[in-house]
Amino acid sequence: xxxxxxxxxxxxxxxxxxxxxxxxxxxxxxxxxxxxxxxxxxxxxxxxxxxxxxxxxxxxxxxxxxxxxxxxxxxxxxxxxxxxxxxxxxxxxxxxxxxxxxxxxxxxxxxxxxxxxxxxxxxxxxxxxxxxxxxxxxxxxxxxxxxxxxxxxxxxxxxxxxxxxxxxxxxxxxxxxxxxxxxxxxxxxxxxxxxxxxxxxxxxxxxxxx
Numbered sequence: 719x720x721x722x723x724x725x726x727x728x729x730x731x732x733x734x735x736x737x738x739x740x741x742x743x744x745x746x747x748x749x750x751x752x753x754x755x756x757x758x759x760x761x762x763x764x765x766x767x768x769x770x771x772x773x774x775x776x777x778x779x780x781x782x783x784x785x786x787x788x789x790x791x792x793x794x795x796x797x798x799x800x801x802x803x804x805x806x807x808x809x810x811x812x813x814x815x816x817x818x819x820x821x822x823x824x825x826x827x828x829x830x831x832x833x834x835x836x837x838x839x840x841x842x843x844x845x846x847x848x849x850x851x852x853x854x855x856x857x858x859x860x861x862x863x864x865x866x867x868x869x870x871x872x873x874x875x876x877x878x879x880x881x882x883x884x885x886x887x888x889x890x891x892x893x894x895x896x897x898x899x900x901x902x903x904x905x906x907x908x909x910x911x912x913x914x915x916x917x918x919x920x921x922x923x924x925x926x927x928x
Contacts (some may be wrong), residue, residue, distance in 0.1 A: 721757040723828035727853045728753040730847075731829050742843040748833035756830035761821050764854055764863050764876070772910075773918040774823040774852060776865065780876030783890040785903045788871045789841070803838055803866075804871050810864050811836055813882055814857040820844065821854045823865075829853075842868070870900050870911075872919060895921065 730736060731750050743749060750899055751759075765774035776782070779899070787793075787802040810818070820831040820840070829848065833840055844853060849869050856863040861881040865874040875882065875890075905911055915923070 719766055720762065721824050722760075722762050723753050723756050723830075724825050725753065727826055727828035728756070728830075734844075739843045739846060743831060743833075744841050746833065746835045746837060748831050748835060748840050751828075751830040753828045754917045756807070756821065756828050759819060759821065759830065761823070761830075761854060763860060764856065765823060765865075767823060767825070768828055770810055771918075772850075773870075773914060775866070775868075775918060776874070776876060776921075778921070780863070780878055780920060782874060782876050783882075783887045784875065784894055785873045786894050786898055787873070788905075789866060789868060789873065791871070799913055802873065806864060806866060807836060807838065807841070809875065809882075809886070810812075810855050810862075813877070814855070814911075815859065816857055818855060818857050818909060821853050821856075822848065823854060824851045824918075848907060870914065871905050871908075872915070872922070874919065874922065898923070 728750070740750065752868070763777065765776050769776045785802055785806060789801070789803040789806070791802045793800065793802070793805065814836070818833050818836045820833065822829040827848070829844060831840065831844070845868055852865050852867040854863055854865055861879055862875070862877045866877070867873065904912065
């Protein structure tokens, strides 16, 4: 098994600079893993990432759907209450069991959390220094994972063995189909959006970018 995270890439997160973030994690029964512990999780079962890749390349053994919003976007739907992150976490806590892990997809940044309480405080505590670093959320079964991105208006779910209900998957695929152009217009200032979608996540759109 290869070691994804570089040696000493966890040191920043045990430094004084990250003291307040560690306290938030502790208050929510969540803890940072050392680089050795993080590498034992073998996060590369979910993705690969070359030195020049801006985003992870997701393992296509999973089936995918996405929520096409930034994490703090609000929904204006009768069937959905709250913001994007609360919706992501509701689904995560529905389909992930036991101890959960939140792991950076950047080998230079070994920010990996083990948590019993997957909530908004835990996720937002990871924001500092990670605007361009997507994170995986998963459990030990590895049948479902979520790729969250603090910068991109696309939060991606992967599943195996029909672990997520087909009704849920169909709902969000149709939601993307109907709303993606509006999302693109909303984030027209994001000059790299089309390139990132085309190069890393086009499978969400049947092989096409927005």
